[in-house]
Every structure is written in structure tokens, then in C-alpha cells.
């Protein structure tokens with residue numbers, strides 16, 4: 001172990017002497033820039049959407065963490081919301097990659113994304129969390145529609161982005177909303193006839 005550490009240190013020192021502060025100190029070369037042609041309002045819209053997805057991811061993380069408490073112990077809900085949190089984060093990073101693909105990723109990430117404060121951290125039961133989740137998805141869906149409107153029309157005509165948003169993002173949103181609505185209906189039916197036991201069984205089945 002010590003030997004390994006020592007050789008790592010030696011390597012690090014050699015590398016630092018060879019390459020400076022591990023930074024790319026070469027100048028950015030001059031190349032044609034006209035391929036970078038996204039328009040400001042559309043870029044701003046994408047950046048806004050990235051934050052929207054990250055906010056949703058944090059909200060879901062808070063939901064997952066709440067239901068994962070040993071004092072709440074609803075493993076099905078916890079797993080469901082942790083999975084949603086992961087999906088939202090992926091939606092955010094896919095859009096970061098999209099900006100990169102269009103040559104529009106110019107800021108460091110802390111200028112692009114701020115860590116959100118999650119307004120709600122506790123839920124009275126599973127149904128109210130699913131209701132919040134559905135509201136959250138409605139908000140995200142509206143935001144995607146608005147982004148599509150911003151980017152589709154003249155003078156932007158960002159067909160490729162709009163196609164991606166419609167075919168991938170909206171597709172997932174609409175199915176996701178339907179799934180949440182269905183789950184909420186089932187849960188409420190089970191709870192209206194069996195109360196807590198209904199929620200317990202629903203959680204087992206999630």
C-alpha cells in the first residue's frame with residue numbers, strides 16, 4: 001500500500017513538472033464559428049429547462065428520502081421516487097449534452113445550475129406525495145411546451161431540438177403523467193375502502 005502511494009506521489013510530481021498545473025494551458029485555436037448558431041432566447045430556454053429538471057430531481061430526492069425514513073418505512077414509495085429523481089437528473093444532463101453538441105456550452109456548470117432548495121420535505125401520506133409528483137410533472141410539461149414554442153418559430157427554427165423535445169421529452173412526460181394519475185386513482189380507491197392498510201398494500205406493490 002505504502003509502495004503504491006509512494007509511486008503515485010512520484011508520478012504526480014513528474015506529471016506536474018511535465019504538464020504544469022494539470023490544466024490545459026494551450027490557447028483555444030481559431031476555427032470557424034458559424035456552425036454555432038442557436039439563438040439566445042432558445043438557449044436561455046434550454047438553460048431554464050435544465051434547472052427545471054434539476055429542481056424536479058431534488059424534489060423527488062426529498063420525497064424518496066422521506067419515505068425511506070425508518071419511521072415512515074414505505075419502501076415502495078421510496079424506491080419509486082428515488083428512481084424518478086435519477087430520471088430527472090438524467091433529463092437535465094441530456095440537455096447539458098445537447099448544449100455541448102451545439103457548441104453552446106460555454107459556462108462552468110455552477111453558472112448553469114444552482115442547487116435548489118426543496119420547499120417541501122414531509123408528506124402526510126403516499127397519496128399527497130403522488131399528488132405533488134403529478135403537479136410537478138404538469139409544471140415540467142408546461143415548461144417543455146413553452147420551450148418548444150420559443151425554439152420552433154421564426155427566426156429560430158430549431159427543428160432538431162424541437163423534434164428531440166417533442167419525441168423524447170414530451171413523450172416521456174405524457175406517459176409519466178398518465179402513470180402517476182393511474183397510480184393515484186388506485187391508491188385513493190384502496191385507501192377509501194381500507195385506509196392505512198390500503199396504503200400499506202399499495203406500497204408493497206409499487
Ligand SMILES: *[C@@H]1O[C@H](CO)[C@@H](O)[C@H](O)[C@H]1NC(C)=O
Pocket residue numbers: 108110
Ligand atoms: C468559472 O468561470 C469563470 C469565468 O467565466 C472563472 O472566473 C471561474 O474561476 C470559474 N470557476 C469557478 C469555480 O467559478
Ligand SMILES: *[C@@H]1O[C@H](CO)[C@@H](O)[C@H](O)[C@H]1NC(C)=O
Pocket residue numbers: 048049051052055115116117118
Ligand atoms: C428552482 O428552484 C429554485 C429554488 O431553490 C427557484 O428559485 C427556481 O426558480 C427554480 N427554477 C425553476 C426553473 O423552476
Ligand SMILES: [Fe+2]
Pocket residue numbers: 053056087088091140
Ligand atoms: Fe424530466
